Amino acid sequence: MEEHKEKKFNDFGLAEKSESDGYRAVNKDGSFNITKTNVPFFERLNFFHNLVTMSWFHFFVSILIGYFIVNFLFAGIYMWIGVENLTGTYGITNLEQFTETFFFSAQTITTLGYGRVAPIGLAANIVAAIESMLGLLTFALATGLLYGRFSKSRTKIKYSDIGVIAPYLNGNGFMIRVVNPQNNELLEVNADLSVSFRKEGSQHREFHNLKLERNMVFFFPSVWTIVHPIDEMSPLYKMTEKEFEERNVEFIVMLKAFDESSSQTLYSRSSYRAEEIVWGAKFTYLGQHKDGKLHIDVSGLNTYDQRDLQ
Structure with a gap:
């Protein structure tokens, strides 16, 4: 019974079997990498x-x-x-x-x-x-x-091209950065992060929802670094960079927000594969106080500093 519940929980509707190491469930632009054939x-x-x-x-x-x-x-x-x-x-x-x-x-x-x-x-x-x-x-x-x-509201939330494995508290964490480059106000922004990877000795994939340091921000005028602590409860605990590549790890992030200008709920998503993750790095701070305002350099969304992992 417990096994059945676990299998149901891990079913994301993205197909558990992957015959190719190059398979990607979600493209960088958020579209699903799935094509239906033989449809009338x-x-x-x-x-x-x-x-x-x-x-x-x-x-x-x-x-x-x-x-x-x-x-x-x-x-x-x-x-x-x-x-x-x-x-x-x-x-x-x-x-x-x-x-x-x-x-x-x-x-x-x-x-x-x-x-x-x-x-x-x-x-x-x-x-x-x-x-x-x-x-x-x-x-x-x-x-x-x-x-x-x-x-029809179209959000243009920008995601960092890379994710990083960086030191976090007493361990490490997986981090990505997001920013809203437009002037529309997004409220109650919710983040959902999941990961999929191939099971050991199998072509089937397993899916996990990941716990986040913070899964919601009330306001989104600046940059948000989404952090998953890699602790003993994480399915990524003690996985190495080589294992990330061998098991074809893919992170899928989805954001949900309320657009104040259109009074509509917006959805946005993207993904990160193993080769798009930098190990031993931490994103640099993009804010600069000037003229009584906080200036965010959006062009530096992917900048990072090298750090030693825990």
């Missing part, structure tokens, strides 16, 4: 997620491409119906007529309607009415997506 195409589709999370450049390019595709489609329909069903068209060649129907479609879908070209006849009016309704719905959707992107 329509089950993979998630337009809202893709449009909200993609870059601004790709978002506007996607909107622009969709706008042109719809107008090309309706311009083709008007050409098929016949330009004689549109008043005020003067094009003679097919290209000239298609150009006029394209711009008429653009005016119709945006409900702009300059007035020179207008539909006559039942077929042309039905198509124009359908396009107007489609335009209203599409632009309402685009507006919602735009608002969703602006209202």
